[in-house]
Amino acid sequence: MTAATVGSRILAALARVRDPELDEPITTLGFVASASIGADGTAEVHLRLPTYFCAPNFAYLMVADAYDAVSALDExxxxxxxxxxxxxxxxxxxxxxxxxxxxxxxxxxxxxxxxSLRADFLRKAVLAGTDTVCRRLRLSPAHLAAVVLGDLPPSEALDRLRRRRRELGLPAGDDDLLLIDPLTGAPIGADSVPLHLRKARLTRTSLDANTGICRGMLRHRYSTDGEGEEAL
Structure with missing residues (x-):
């Protein structure tokens, strides 16, 4: 296997590492400055963040997750x-x-x-993903409360929502309800659907806004578009 092929596999592994707050891959956010592997199989990855003072707990999670993802590769x-x-x-x-x-x-x-911090952010990701999926549905609260995941057409957003629910240990099969409490997994009753959807929409809006801010700060700090590095 060539070094270029292994390098591509390293980037693919890093693409599975997410900013815990933004729920976006560190590769598409532009947080991977470089990734290389030597002839002896030593991989070296450099990460960067939008500011010098980004929260150290968030930063630690990304560095640790990147280490685990790359170390898992056989090469x-x-x-x-x-x-x-x-x-x-x-x-x-x-x-x-x-x-x-x-x-x-x-x-x-x-x-x-x-x-616990990682779980909190995963719950926010589930809420945000619920908003993304529900935006396309024009159903009454009573109907939405009864929708199961298998009723929905296949989509990247739905696949992502299933993955986030599984990471939390929440039900994510075809027969499982779309609207559940991301903390307990309990169904959302019809009367509570409007409030639940408002929370989901606010969570999605907040994530989108924070992602835009981070991209802008990274662009200013490193003269990058914040959409990943073509040179990698």
Whole structure:
């Protein structure tokens, strides 16, 4: 397998890593500055973020997830993921390399790992995905409350919603309801549908706005369009 082929596989692996807040791949956001592999199978990935002060917990999750995604490739013997130009780069880079966890990486500062934070963002992604899917439906609240996933036409948005629900351990089969509480998985009753959809719409709007802001800041900081790097 050529280095170019392995490089493509590394980028494909990184495309499965998401900004936890924005629920978008770090590759399409332009957060991957470079990715390469040496003849000895050592992969080196450089990540960058829109600002020097991006939240360290979000940054840690992306660096750790990138490390895991690349390390899982059979062709890779050793992985180094480096976050550049960030106030906590040293702690994050060293902690991920040592597999210290978030608490170990920020000893004396962090008091808990980030599983609950990741779950919170996944629930927001489920709400936002629900809005995307429901926008195309023109049904009454009573009808929407009874719609199951198998009733919906295939689409990328629906596939994405199913994946996010599965990540949370929520039902995502054809016979499972479209409208559920992303925290408990309980059905949304007809009377609660309008409020649920408003929450879903606000969540989607917030994610879209934050994504636009991050793209703009990255563009200003690194003179990139924030849509991924053609040179990679």
């Amino acid at each position: 890779v013997r050793r992985t180094t993921v480096i976050l550049d130009d960030h106030f906590a780069s040293g702690a994050i880079n060293d902690g991920v390399a040592a597999r210290s966890g978030f608490v170990g990486s920020f000893e004396g500062e962090a008091v808990d790992e980030l599983d």
